[in-house]
Amino acid sequence: MISGVLKNLQIRHKLIILNLGITAIVIIMAGTISFITEYISFRESLLQNLSSQATIIGSNSTAALLFNDQKDAREILGALRSIPGIEFAILFDSSGSELASYQGPQGDRRELPVFPQKDGYLKIPGHLSITQGISLNRQRVGTIFILSNLDKFYALMTKRGAVTLLTFLVVLSIAYILLSKWQRVITEPILSLSKTMQRVTWERNYALNAKICSNDEIGELAGGFNVMIEQIQERDAILRKEIEERKRAEEEVRNLNEGLEQKVVEKTLQLIEAREELVRKEKLAILGQLSGFVSHELRNPLGVMNNTVFILRSLTPSSDKTTQEYLDILKHEIDKSERIIVDLLDFSRTKTPQATLVPAHELLLQNISECVIPENVSLQTKVPETLPQVKVDRHQIGQVIQNLITNGIQAMPDGGIMTVSAHLSHASGSVEPDSINRTSGDGELSKEFEGDFVEISVKDGGMGISAENMKKLFQPLFTTKTRGIGLGLTICKNLTEANGGRIMVESEVGNGAKFTILLPVAG
Amino acid sequence: MDSKLKVLIVDDDPHMVKTISDILKMEGHEPYSTYSGEEGVEEVKEVIPDCVLMDIKMPGIDGIKSMVMMKEFFPHLPVVLMSAYSTEEESKEAKLQGACSVLTKPIDIRLLLAFLTLLRREKNILIVDNDILSSSRLKDLLLSRDYQADTEVNPDKVLNIMEKKYELAVLLDLNVGDADGLEILRDIRSRYPTKPVVLTAGYSEETDRAIKTGLKIGAYSCLYKPFDTRTLLRTIEGIRYEKLSSFLEGAHLSRG
Secondary structure, eight states: OOOHTTTSOHHHHHHHHHHHHHHHHHHHHHHHHHHHHHHHHHHHHHHHHHHHHHHHHHTTHHHHHHOOOOOHHHHHHHHHGTTTTEEEEEEEEETSSSEEEEEOOOGGGGOOOSOOOOOOEEEEEEEEEEEEEEEEETEEEEEEEEEOOOHHHHHHHHHHHHHHHHHHHHHHHHHHHHHHHHHHHHHHHHHHOOOOHHHHHHOOTTTTTOOOOOOSSHHHHHHHHHHHHHHHHHHHHHHHHHHHHHHHHHHHHHHHHHHHHHHHHHHHHHHHHHHHHHOOOOOHHHHHHHHHHHHHHHHHHHHHHHHHHHHHHHHTTTOOOHHHHHHHHHHHHHHHHHHHHHHHHHHHOOOOOOOOEEHHHHHHHHHHHSOOOTTHHHHHOOOOOOOOOEEOHHHHHHHHHHHHHHHHHHHHHTOOOEEEEEEEEEESSSOOOOSSEESOOOHHHHHEEETTEEEEEEEEOOOOOOOOHHTTTSTTTTOOSSSSOOOOHHHHHHHHTTTTTTEEEEEOSSSEEEEEEEEEEEE | OOOOOOOEESSSSSHHHHHHHHHHHHTEEEEEEEHHHHHHHHHHHHOOOOSSESSSSSSSSSHHHHHHHHHHHHHTTOEEEESOOOOOHHHHHHHHTTSEEEEEESOOOHHHHHHHHHHHTTTTEEEEEEEEHHHHHHHHHHHHTTOOOEEEOOGGHHHHHHHHSOSSSSEEEOOOTOOOOHHHHHHHHHHOTTTTTEEEOOOOOOHHHHHHHHHTTOOEEEEEEEEOOHHHHHHHHHHHHHHHHHHHHHHHHHHO
16 A cells, blocks of 8 residues: 555655654654553552552551551551652551541542452552551451552653654654655665666667666666667667668669669660661661762763763864854763762762861962852952961862852852851860851761861852751752752761861851851861 | 874773774874773783773773783883772772872873873983993983983083973983082972982992982982993883872872
8 A cells, every 4th residue: 555655756755755654663663662661660660669658558557556546547647648649548457447547639539449448459540549458467457548649650651652752753853854865875876867868768869878876786777777778879870870871772772773764865865876877877888889889880981971072072173163062061061970970979988088288378269269250259258378277188178168169159149249268266165056047067076176276167148048957958968959969068067077177057048158167277 | 203102991891992092093192992901911911002091890800900910011011090989998009009090980081191191201311421431321221111311411501401301300420520410400409399310320438428418409319330220220110100190190189
């Protein structure tokens, strides 16, 4: 029952209550035993005392009894006045009749028992009486009866009880004070341990350590606790490590996956590109083979025709204008066919450039002079003599320049102004098409394009090129002309790039087109 | 001086052979027509032409192989190959084997005729030496090999003679009478920078120094007296071949 009550109290209080309880029980038991012992001994001494009084009075009153002297007997009894607590004393003679009596200040006859009484003690509430025979020479001569109240006894006992109670209280108080102080020896380590545990629980801080204040079980408990949280910490560390490792592994897996996905995308793109490239190359290869075959098969008859025209020209008198004119037409068409074949061949295989150092100024002017400029076209050249040398195959780049000029002239059948300009420029990083109206020959190549370049531009005054056509401009077999096979610009691009240059075009519909080539400066 | 040149034409296309042959005839040359490599090689031995004009792509042995076979007999025979469609490797191989040039069909007739004119003319050699005996011996040797040679003793006249005639090369003796050979070399180089000048000299330490200076100035090479006939002819052939080839190549390239 007690444990049930105590269960929910703080340990401090438990300790105090238990200790105080035990102390109280001990004191109460000790006090009770001592009280009982005292009570008994006191009572005994009281009885003894009364008995000895009776004996004294008995022996003193022998004579009076013998002589039946009431007066003397009264006097002898009167001596009892000096003894407090004696309420009555009665002296009986041998026959049992009352010889004398004494009544104390508190005496009351009504309380007296009925006589004669047997010898011995008699307890009356609040009183004690003794009846004792008086002997002389072994002959009973009378009987003495004394009644004493127990007031003194009770007072004494009450005093005793008070003292005991006081002692009890004082001891308890002292015990409480001491316990309150000393309980810390036990409770403090427990409280500290408990606090530490709470902090560990609340803060989830397993780095905390319980203070070991003593070498006892609580100390052991704290030690055990420390060991436990250390193990928790270790386990935590291991767990954390494992979690981190797992996370890292997951991250790696994720990265790997992402990388993989990216790689798949990249590879797919590469595959598509490679396939397209392959298809393109196959097409080109077939075109190349076809061109080779066709040109061989055509060049022989063309050669024979050419020779024949030469012979006929020599044989025809110069006066025969008509025949001469038709021979001229024939020769012209042979030359045109030959040019188509040359285009086809140039397209199907770009010869390795025989690069030499060529002054850009000279290269440009020479090739411009070789172009046939119609009368309705006004050619303006802005070519500074200070241009540096370029390292290119002069015939290939010459072909490009002439091609571009011829193209431009063909784009302006109604005449107009054509501008050929050149200047030194520095390309860094990329020469990307910077607007929808600007297309570079090959976006991929232009990424790794830098250094000093001579920039040559051919601008015509023609109709310009539509955005749609801009995209296809450099593709083989694309042409807007009714005649021609659409290889000119493809060849220009191939030749320019084979010489380490780039080709670009800018155009606005209705505002002409501007073709630009960049050629690497020598050195 | 016979200006007629024997030209052997080899092509499997009979019309091609006929037209070229007719043109050459009209221009006063002497064409020989054959229609395969095998036939051409046989004909070369019979005719001993001044020049061969041959197609590369033919059934049987092709033009390049035929040329190699012809050159076994006549190492210095100028061979011009024709092709409708030749790869760079093919052209390189042809030139390596000794073709003057590879012309693309249709043939530029004017170029071909100019080439033949050059071929005919590029046989004149001027020998400048004050040792008449030595120079006449040299002249005989060259004439016997179908070259034309003139000798000149007077160094002052050299430049005047060169003005009149188109010379293949000048054989200049370092020890030309009163004048210093190197001075004449300088004069020739400054007026005709492309003209090959071959120095001739008797060996001595003194001439050795002069030769070195001469080569520095731009002499083509130096031949020591007495001449080793074969070395001399090879040098002359080399000069001739280079000239013909560079003529055709230059004209051919500028056409593109």
